[in-house]
Structure formats: structure tokens, C-alpha cells
Amino acid sequence: MSDGRPSIRDVAARAGVSVTTVSRILNGSYPPAPKTRDKVLRAVQELDYVANPHARALTRQGTGTIALVVMMLDDGFLMSLVESIATGVAEAGKLCLIGTSGGNLERELAVLRQMHAQHVEAIILVGAVVESDEYREQMGAFAAQLRQSGTRLVLCARPPIDTGFQDASVEYDNEGGAYAATSHLLSRGHRRILLLGGPDGQSITTRRTTGYRKALRDLGGDLDPDLEIHPAWNRETGYARVRELLDAGPPTFTGILAHNDHVAAGAMQALREAGLRVPDDVSVVGFNNDSFAADLQLTTVHIPARELGLRAAALALDPNPTENHTTLGTHVIVRETVAQL
Amino acid sequence: MSDGRPSIRDVAARAGVSVTTVSRILNGSYPPAPKTRDKVLRAVQELDYVANPHARALTRQGTGTIALVVMMLDDGFLMSLVESIATGVAEAGKLCLIGTSGGNLERELAVLRQMHAQHVEAIILVGAVVESDEYREQMGAFAAQLRQSGTRLVLCARPPIDTGFQDASVEYDNEGGAYAATSHLLSRGHRRILLLGGPDGQSITTRRTTGYRKALRDLGGDLDPDLEIHPAWNRETGYARVRELLDAGPPTFTGILAHNDHVAAGAMQALREAGLRVPDDVSVVGFNNDSFAADLQLTTVHIPARELGLRAAALALDPNPTENHTTLGTHVIVRETVAQL
DNA sequence: CGAGAAAGGTAAAACGGTTGCACACCGGGG
DNA sequence: CCCCGGTGTGCAACCGTTTTACCTTTCTCG
Numbered sequence: 001m002s003d004g005r006p007s008i009r010d011v012a013a014r015a016g017v018s019v020t021t022v023s024r025i026l027n028g029s030y031p032p033a034p035k036t037r038d039k040v041l042r043a044v045q046e047l048d049y050v051a052n053p054h055a056r057a058l059t060r061q062g063t064g065t066i067a068l069v070v071m072m073l074d075d076g077f078l079m080s081l082v083e084s085i086a087t088g089v090a091e092a093g094k095l096c097l098i099g100t101s102g103g104n105l106e107r108e109l110a111v112l113r114q115m116h117a118q119h120v121e122a123i124i125l126v127g128a129v130v131e132s133d134e135y136r137e138q139m140g141a142f143a144a145q146l147r148q149s150g151t152r153l154v155l156c157a158r159p160p161i162d163t164g165f166q167d168a169s170v171e172y173d174n175e176g177g178a179y180a181a182t183s184h185l186l187s188r189g190h191r192r193i194l195l196l197g198g199p200d201g202q203s204i205t206t207r208r209t210t211g212y213r214k215a216l217r218d219l220g221g222d223l224d225p226d227l228e229i230h231p232a233w234n235r236e237t238g239y240a241r242v243r244e245l246l247d248a249g250p251p252t253f254t255g256i257l258a259h260n261d262h263v264a265a266g267a268m269q270a271l272r273e274a275g276l277r278v279p280d281d282v283s284v285v286g287f288n289n290d291s292f293a294a295d296l297q298l299t300t301v302h303i304p305a306r307e308l309g310l311r312a313a314a315l316a317l318d319p320n321p322t323e324n325h326t327t328l329g330t331h332v333i334v335r336e337t338v339a340q341l
Numbered sequence: 342m343s344d345g346r347p348s349i350r351d352v353a354a355r356a357g358v359s360v361t362t363v364s365r366i367l368n369g370s371y372p373p374a375p376k377t378r379d380k381v382l383r384a385v386q387e388l389d390y391v392a393n394p395h396a397r398a399l400t401r402q403g404t405g406t407i408a409l410v411v412m413m414l415d416d417g418f419l420m421s422l423v424e425s426i427a428t429g430v431a432e433a434g435k436l437c438l439i440g441t442s443g444g445n446l447e448r449e450l451a452v453l454r455q456m457h458a459q460h461v462e463a464i465i466l467v468g469a470v471v472e473s474d475e476y477r478e479q480m481g482a483f484a485a486q487l488r489q490s491g492t493r494l495v496l497c498a499r500p501p502i503d504t505g506f507q508d509a510s511v512e513y514d515n516e517g518g519a520y521a522a523t524s525h526l527l528s529r530g531h532r533r534i535l536l537l538g539g540p541d542g543q544s545i546t547t548r549r550t551t552g553y554r555k556a557l558r559d560l561g562g563d564l565d566p567d568l569e570i571h572p573a574w575n576r577e578t579g580y581a582r583v584r585e586l587l588d589a590g591p592p593t594f595t596g597i598l599a600h601n602d603h604v605a606a607g608a609m610q611a612l613r614e615a616g617l618r619v620p621d622d623v624s625v626v627g628f629n630n631d632s633f634a635a636d637l638q639l640t641t642v643h644i645p646a647r648e649l650g651l652r653a654a655a656l657a658l659d660p661n662p663t664e665n666h667t668t669l670g671t672h673v674i675v676r677e678t679v680a681q682l
Numbered sequence: 683c684g685a686g687a688a689a690g691g692t693a694a695a696a697c698g699g700t701t702g703c704a705c706a707c708c709g710g711g712g
Numbered sequence: 713c714c715c716c717g718g719t720g721t722g723c724a725a726c727c728g729t730t731t732t733a734c735c736t737t738t739c740t741c742g
Contacts, residue, residue, distance in 0.1 A: 003401075003490040007698060018722045023700055033720060050458045054404070055698035057395040058727045060344075068439075073424035076417070083414035086441050090448075095455060098409075098439045100427050107431075114436060117391045149344040235632065265636040291576065292633030295606040348728055359692050364730060374690065396728035399697045 006047040015043035026051065057119055066316045067097040067115040069108065070126040075233070075262060076290035078127060080305035081157065081312075085124060088313025094121070103128075105135055112142060122152035122316035129158055129203040136162060143167065152319070156312035157303075159203045168324040170311045174204060177301040177330035178211030181257055181285045184299070184332050186219045189341030190255035190283060193221060194245075195228040196238055196267060198259045205230065208259055208287070227253060231263055238266025246274040254282060254341060261286040261293045261300055268296065268337075279339035289333055297336040304328050347388040356384035367392065398460055407657045408438040408456040410449065411467040416574070416603060417631035419468055421646035422498065422653075426465060429654025435462070444469075446476055453483060463493035463657035470499055470544045477503060484508065493660070497653035498644075500544045509665040511652040515545060518642040518671035519552030522598055522626045525640070525673050527560045530682030531596035531624060534562060535586075536569040537579060537608060539600045546571065549600055549628070568594060572604055579607025587615040595623060595682060602627040602634045602641055609637065609678075620680035630674055638677040645669050 012019045017036060024030050025040045043049075057063045066089045070078060082098070089096040097115055101108030115123055123146065129135065140163040146153050147165060155161070155169035185193050195212050198205040209228065216223045229245075231237035238258060245251070258264035264286035268278050276282050286293055286300035293300045307328055315321050353360045358377060365371065366381045384390075398404040407430045411419060423439070430437040438456055442449035456464055464487065470476065481504040487494050488506060496502070496510035526534050536553050539546040550569065557564045570586075572578035579599060586592070599605035605627035609619050617623050627634055627641035634641045648669055656662050 004486075005490060009698080019699080020701080020722060021720085024721090027700080029701090030720090036720080050454070052399075052698055053459055054395040054398040055727090056700080058393075058399065058698080058729090059700045060727075061700075063395070065438075073420050073427070079414050079420045083441065086414070086439055087443070090440060090452065093455075095459065096439050097406075098427055098437050099431060100424065102428070111431065113391070114434075118394055118436065145345075149346060235635065262632065265633070269636070290633075291603065292606070292631075292636060294576070295610070295633060296636055350728080360729085361692060361694095361731085362690085365691095368730080370731090371690095377690080393728055396697090397730075399699090399728080400730045401697075402730075 005052075006049045008049070008051065011040065011043045011047055011049050014047065015039045062121050063119050064093070065095045065097055065118065065120045066313070067099065067118070067120040067123045068126065069099045069101060069111055069115070069123065071101050071103045071108075071128060073100060075260065075288065076292075077260075077288040077303060077305050081126060081309045084306040084309025085126070085156070085313045085316075088310045089317070092313075092317045094317065103130065105130065105132075105138065109138060109142065116142075116146060116149070116151060120151065122154055124154045124156055124312050124316050125158055126156045126312070127158055128198070131201050131203055131206065152316060154312055154315045157308055159207075166325065168315045168321060170308055170315065170326050170328070172303050172308060172328045173330050174207035175211035175214070177287065177303070177332075178208035178257070179215045180211075180330070180332050181287070181301050182212045182215035182221070183219060184334070185255040185257065185283060185285060185338060186215060186221050188255075188283065188338055191221050192224070192227060192253040193255040193257055194242075194251075194253040196241070196256060196258040196263050197228060197230045198233055200230045205259065212257060231266075233260055233262065235262040235266040235269075238263030239270050240266070242267040242270035243273070246270060246276075251276070251282060255338070256282060256284045258284065258286050260288050261290040261296075261298060264298055264300070265292070265296060268298075279337050283338040285332070285338060293333075293335070299335045299337045300333055301330050302333050303330050346393075347390045349390070349392065352381065352384045352388055352390050355388065356380045403462050404460050405434070406436045406438055406459065406461045407654070408440065408459070408461040408464045409467060410440045410442060410452055410456070410464065412442050412444045412449075412469060414441060416601065416629065417633070418601075418629040418644060418646050422467060422650045425647040425650025426467070426497070426654045426657075429651045430658070433654075433658050435658065444471065446471070446473075446479065450479060450483065457483075457487060457490070457492060461492065463495055465495045465497055465653050465657050466499055467497045467653070468499055469539070472542050472544055472547065493657060495653055495656045498649055500548075507666065509656045509662060511649055511656065511667050511669070513644050513649060513669045514671050515548035516552035516555070518628065518644070518673075519549035519598070520556045521552075521671070521673050522628070522642050523553045523556035523562070524560060525675070526596040526598065526624060526626060526679060527556060527562050529596075529624065529679055532562050533565070533568060533594040534596040534598055535583075535592075535594040537582065537597060537599040537604050538569060538571045539574055541571045546600065553598060572607075574601055574603065576603040576607040576610075579604030580611050581607075583608040583611035584614070587611060587617070592617070592623060596679070597623060597625045599625065599627050601629050602631040602637075602639060605639055605641070606633070606637060609639075620678050624679040626673070626679060634674075634676070640676045640678045641674055642671050643674045644671050 008019055008022055012022045022040050086096050099111035139161050143161050153167045229241055231241045256267055264284050271282055278284055286298045289300045289302040349360055349363050353363045363381050366378055427437050440452035480502050484502050494508045570582055572582045605625050612623055619625050627639045630641045630643040
């Protein structure tokens with residue numbers, strides 16, 4: 001009362017009918033007489049009444065909320081993804097809860113539990129994953145719990161949780177992207193390609209590295225462990241690690257494949273500072289096709305972020321989707337950071 | 342039951358006490374006998390019980406949810422902002438609802454209403470605003486409604502809503518930033534500075550333009566309406582508008598002040614394509630210090646996004662903050678896109 | 683030893699909806 | 713004329729908590 005929100009009883013009183021009738025009309029269950037219907041709708045209008053979602057949730061109607069959990073919002077790719085998911089969810093008239101895990105297992109689980117407690121209709125897990133046994137085990141248990149309570153789980157841009165059950169998921173082809181990027185370099189005559197992977201033990205890193213190695217094997221590049229290093233996902237460490245390498249002596253590679261564009265940018269700076277030109281001395285390929293890649297003229301692997309997000313949203317919204325697993329393709333965007341050897 | 346979640350009654354039964362007692366213990370309202378307490382806590386553990394937030398919300402306990410509304414998630418600045426708000430909220434153990442308005446008044450209001458209906462504890466409005474009378478009026482009305490129902494409103498990186506009441510807000514110094522950036526160019530001898538503003542009629546545009554003009558007046562630059570143009574916030578239109586200008590004849594300016602880094606990047610591309618070098622022929626200053634600005638060696642205005650976000654979160658979380666209005670400073674990050682004339 | 687006051691606990695009424703079931707009304711077929 | 717089925721409604725129970733008001737004990741102290 002004190003908060004000025006009318007209750008369903010107020011509406012009923014004003015329309016001169018019972019609470020039941022109001023509820024029925026508002027939910028479209030059971031078609032009552034048009035006359036009553038009008039009276040009620042008018043009263044709703046006049047009072048500016050909106051049903052309380054919490055009360056509604058209590059009687060298991062569904063909460064109209066979709067949850068979204070992401071490690072961190074720190075690059076353009078994730079942002080497009082989140083934006084498009086949010087848009088998709090909003091267009092369906094539902095709300096979107098968002099949580100960040102910071103790549104920390106405990107925090108991720110805490111956030112997930114909290115969302116589950118909220119009785120969200122679905123939980124979308126977005127992005128990279130730390131591939132520890134502990135993570136797998138805990139997530140497996142959590143996923144089971146979700147299923148038991150009828151909460152859908154959607155995996156977006158992320159590997160499956162290995163448990164008997166196949167969760168709905170939308171992925172993109174990490175391995176294929178890395179393969180294509182590596183092939184691109186190989187086809188231009190590069191044999192020794194420095195891999196600037198993501199942190200070791202993260203799903204994305206593993207997959208992309210697999211693609212890289214496979215291309216080298218298939219097409220005859222040098223498969224050398226010394227050529228695989230693992231900076232964090234940011235510009236700074238990309239810069240630092242390449243800098244280190246160059247300080248130690250002349251480069252033993254002619255091409256670089258970075259696992260994201262920020263790292264590629266860092267690497268390019270290090271090259272520049274060492275007096276090496278891109279692409280004349282060293283070629284560089286990035287990953288993600290972040291918006292700034294165009295400014296750097298960076299050749300990179302495009303990932304269809306919006307599409308990914310919209311599909312994830314669709315899966316989350318649909319109680320029983322026809323197609324519950326999709327893998328979207330990636331492709332190389334050729335700009336000017338790769339030279340023919 | 343069917344969803345496997347234990348209720349407070351189950352806990353009570355298992356612990357052999359009444360529901361009331363369980364509730365009291367869980368909420369820490371007055372301390373019951375340690376013995377009972379233990380029994381109850383054990384039962385909670387064993388059943389893995391978590392209170393239903395909806396039922397809780399029904400009795401006006403507050404929902405533990407903060408809402409966040411942003412126009413669009415399309416640049417690094419907004420993203421840092423959202424990330425830091427989300428982090429701040431999560432650290433307080435609360436949940437964060439997110440909605441995007443796409444710069445569309447109707448959709449914005451729809452989202453806001455929906456959030457209000459959820460009884461969120463506070464709503465944070467983030468970022469630029471279309472300055473139409475209609476917007477002002479509708480938002481004013483909405484803000485009044487919020488106040489009446491005890492929902493806090495926090496404005497972040499956004500001008501106040503003009504209504505009698507002063508809402509909590511965290512801003513940064515748009516005018517000062519633009520002033521500083523313009524001064525920087527002026528002090529290097531530039532007199533004719535092309536302003537690449539944001540879309541006309543948006544709050545940010547207005548403020549930054551004011552700073553730009555003031556600097557020109559104070560320090561003796563050319564105040565020429567022809568030098569103020571208004572692309573959208575993205576790279577593409579920044580490119581297109583500058584391209585147009587250059588196609589029409591040699592540049593009538595020696596410096597450019599862009600209202601964000603994407604636009605600056607677009608402008609730089611247009612300059613490059615027209616055979617003009619940055620900074621030798623034309624100097625460029627951006628705004629926001631987006632992460633890629635470092636890669637472009639772009640001189641730009643830094644906005645403390647994280648700080649802004651954390652403060653907004655703090656305001657949203659605190660029912661009665663001591664300081665409810667802050668303006669954070671901005672400063673110019675000097676890189677290599679401005680030359681001495 | 684008896685009267686209060688604490689202390690520890692409970693039953694029941696909210697909170698704002700949904701829903702199963704009963705009831706009233708109405709026209710029509712036997 | 714009676715019974716029947718269908719159509720609109722309303723009553724009341726329930727969803728899972730918190731909270732108010734009240735009831736027992738058990739202490740404490742005169």
C-alpha cells in the first residue's frame with residue numbers, strides 16, 4: 001500500500017468483480033463475458049496496475065527471467081555476444097539477469113546458485129572455461145541439479161559440460177578458425193608460426209591450438225613447442241611476451257597467430273619497437289575481428305557474435321527447441337598484416 | 342516439490358521446530374538458544390536449503406536486485422562501465438538485471454516499467470540520453486513514480502533528470518574533457534579544429550560541444566559552425582563524413598576533435614586514404630580512451646570508467662548515501678596524433 | 683515461595699497472486 | 713415441467729516466506 005502499487009484486489013474492487021475473474025482475464029485463461037472483460041481492463045488501465053511477478057512466481061508460473069553468466073566483459077566479442085543475447089531476451093518480453101564470474105570457480109558457482117534460487121527459466125553460460133577436473137565435477141553436479149528443477153541450461157561459445165545429458169548449445173568453430181588462419185599463413189609461404197595462445201587450460205586455447213597444430217601437420221609447417229606461448233587475453237601480456245622473445249635474439253618465426261586481437265595488437269607494438277615491420281618482416285593474424293582490427297588493418301578470424309547471441313537467446317527462450325545444438329562457421333578476414341614470403 | 346527444492350517447512354520438520362524459528366535463525370533476528378540454532382543449521386545443510394527469494398520479496402524484504410539500463414553495449418567505455426557495475430553489485434551479494442534500450446524511448450520505458458514491476462531496489466541509468474522534451478517529460482513522470490514506491494534511481498555518466506528532486510548520480514566531466522582536449526590542440530598552434538560530435542540532441546554531444554567552444558573562445562581558436570559536424574557514434578559514419586569533406590576540397594582545418602575513439606579511427610582512415618598524414622598534416626584527438634586507442638597511438642581523453650561504475654554500484658546499494666552526487670575528472674592522454682604547428 | 687520478567691518458541695495472519703471446485707444462471711430437448 | 717449441459721463467476725486453499733501477537737517455561741529477586 002505504502003508503495004503506491006495497486007494490487008489485484010484493488011482492481012477487482014474497482015471493477016466490481018472477484019479477484020479470480022481479474023486474474024483469469026489477465027492471463028487469458030478461460031474466456032469470460034466480453035462485458036466483464038471490458039470492465040476489468042478499464043480498471044486495470046485506470047489504476048495502472050501491473051501484476052507482481054514475485055507473487056506470480058510463487059505459484060510456478062515461470063519468472064520471465066533468463067540468466068546470463070560470463071567470465072568477464074572485457075572485449076568486443078563478448079560484448080556483442082552479451083548485447084545480442086540481451087536484445088533477444090528483451091524482444092521476447094523477458095528480463096535478463098547478468099553475472100560475471102571473473103574466471104573464478106567459486107564466484108561462478110555462487111552466482112549460478114543465486115540465479116538458480118531465483119527460479120530463472122534458463123541459464124546461459126557464455127564464453128571460455130577453465131578446464132580443471134574440479135570445474136568439470138562441480139559444473140556437472142550443478143547441471144544435474146538444474147535439470148532436476150526444470151531450469152534449462154544453454155551453453156554459448158563454450159564447450160559442453162561432460163555429463164550424460166546433452167545440454168542445448170551454440171558454438172562456433174574454434175578449431176576450424178585456427179586451422180584456416182594457420183593455413184592462410186602457410187599458403188603465403190610461412191613455415192614457422194608463433195602461436196600466442198590464451199592461458200593454458202582454457203577451453204578456447206585448447207581448441208584453437210588443436211586447429212593450429214593440425215594445419216601445421218597437414219600442410220607442412222614447423223611443429224615446435226618453443227613456438228607456442230600463452231599470454232593472458234590482453235594487450236599488455238601479448239606485448240610483454242613478444243618483447244621478451246625479441247629481446248632474447250632475432251625472431252625464429254616469420255608469422256604470428258594470436259588467439260585474440262588484443263594480443264595481436266600487443267605483439268605488433270612489440271615488433272614495431274624492435275624495429276620489425278608488419279607484414280614485411282613478420283606477418284600477424286588475430287582472432288575475433290574486434291572492431292579495432294579494421295583500424296590496424298589486421299587480418300583476423302571473424303566470429304559471428306551477434307548470430308551466436310541471438311541463437312543462444314532463442315534456445316533459452318524455447319522450452320523445447322527443435323535443434324538444440326548448432327556450430328556456426330568462422331572465416332578469415334584478409335587485411336594487410338600478412339605478406340607473401 | 343516436484344522441482345526438488347526443499348521449503349522452509351521441510352527444514353522445520355527435520356529440525357523439529359516451527360517454521361517461525363527457522364526463519365528467525367536464518368535471518369539473524371534475535372538469537373535463539375544455541376542448541377536450537379545448531380539443529381536448524383544442520384537441517385539446512387543437509388537439505389541444501391535456500392530460501393525462495395520471491396516469497397521473501399513478497400513480504401517486502403527487498404529483492405536483492407539492482408537494475409541496469411543502457412542504450413547499447415557497443416563500445417569499450419560502456420562495457421567497462423557495465424562490467425564494473427556488475428562486479429560491484431555482485432560483490433554485495435546482489436543480482437544485476439540488465440536491459441538495453443537501443444536509444445528508443447518506448448523500449449526504454451517498457452524495460453524500465455518491467456524492472457520497476459520486479460521491485461528492484463535501485464535502477465541505474467547509464468549513458469547518453471536523447472534530449473527531447475518528450476523524453477524529459479516521460480522520464481520525469483517515471484522518476485516520480487519510482488520515488489513514490491521507494492525505488493532508488495541512480496544516474497551514471499548521464500545528465501540529471503530535471504524534476505524537483507535531485508537523484509543520486511555519478512558523472513564525469515564532459516565539458517572539462519572537451520575543453521582540455523581542445524586546449525591541447527590550441528596550445529600546439531592549431532586554430533581551426535574540426536569537431537566530430539556525437540548525434541545532435543544527445544546530452545553528451547551538447548556538453549562536449551560546450552567545452553570545445555569555450556576553449557576556442559578562451560584561447561583564441563576559430564569558432565566556425567562549418568567546423569562542427571555530427572556523425573553517429575561509430576567508425577563508419579566518422580569515416581564517411583570526413584571522407585565527404587575531403588572529397589569536396591582540401592581541408593580547412595588542421596586538427597580534429599572526435600567525440601569518441603571509433604569516430605576518430607574512422608576519420609584517420611579517411612585522412613589516410615586522402616593522402617594526408619596524421620599528425621603531420623592533420624592532428625587528431627579522440628575521446629574515451631578505448632582500449633584500441635593505444636594501438637592507434639591516438640591522443641585521447643580518458644574517462645575513468647571503472648571508478649564511475651563502482652561508484653554507481655555503491656550508490657545503488659546504499660539506501661542513504663552520504664554523498665549522492667559526484668563528478669569525476671577526465672584527462673588528456675597524450676600519444677602521437679597531435680603535432681606542433 | 684510467589685510474582686514478574688526474560689527467554690524461547692509457536693500459531694496464525696499477512697504478502698499478492700493462481701486455480702480446483704462449487705454454484706448460479708440460462709436455454710433447450712424429452 | 714424437469715433435467716441437462718454449458719457458461720460465467722466466486723469461494724477458499726495454496727505458493728513459501730516474514731512478522732505479529734501470544735503462550736510457555738525458566739530465572740531472578742524480594
